[in-house]
Amino acid sequence: MRRFQFRLERVLQWQLEVCQVKENDVRRSLSAVHGTEARIAQLEADSVAAEQDVLSQRALRAADLAALAQFRLRVAVEQKSLAALRAAQLRDLERARESLVAERRQLRLLEKLRGRALCAHAAAVDREAEELAAEAYASRWVSEIAANERH
Numbered sequence: 001m002r003r004f005q006f007r008l009e010r011v012l013q014w015q016l017e018v019c020q021v022k023e024n025d026v027r028r029s030l031s032a033v034h035g036t037e038a039r040i041a042q043l044e045a046d047s048v049a050a051e052q053d054v055l056s057q058r059a060l061r062a063a064d065l066a067a068l069a070q071f072r073l074r075v076a077v078e079q080k081s082l083a084a085l086r087a088a089q090l091r092d093l094e095r096a097r098e099s100l101v102a103e104r105r106q107l108r109l110l111e112k113l114r115g116r117a118l119c120a121h122a123a124a125v126d127r128e129a130e131e132l133a134a135e136a137y138a139s140r141w142v143s144e145i146a147a148n149e150r151h
């Protein structure tokens with residue numbers, strides 16, 4: 001009996017590679033989201049620190065308050081921009097995850113097909129072994145009968 005060979009082995013290997021690419025896409029998207037969240041957190045920390053710095057001064061000048069107001073406006077614009085970027089990155093991450101789930105589903109299907117083919121091959125090998133054993137037994141039995149008749 002020939003050894004087991006899954007006809008779709010190359011397809012299965014290709015699907016494994018596709019899944020690895022999709023996993024890398026998810027990691028990259030997740031990293032981008034974390035980077036943006038870190039930028040948002042840093043912006044908020046800088047904003048709080050600047051406010052504390054200005055408000056902790058003994059003598060507040062109008063120019064300092066105007067600069068703080070201008071800084072707050074820039075921070076608000078930057079926060080809005082970062083929030084929009086984060087939302088887009090989260091959408092990309094969700095699409096990447098959905099794509100990964102679909103590719104993994106394909107991979108599981110191919111693995112299941114491979115398992116079924118392996119079981120069918122094992123059953124065929126067992127049947128062939130049983131047939132060989134039956135032929136050997138029948139041949140021996142016929143030989144013994146022939147030998148008994150000669151004596």
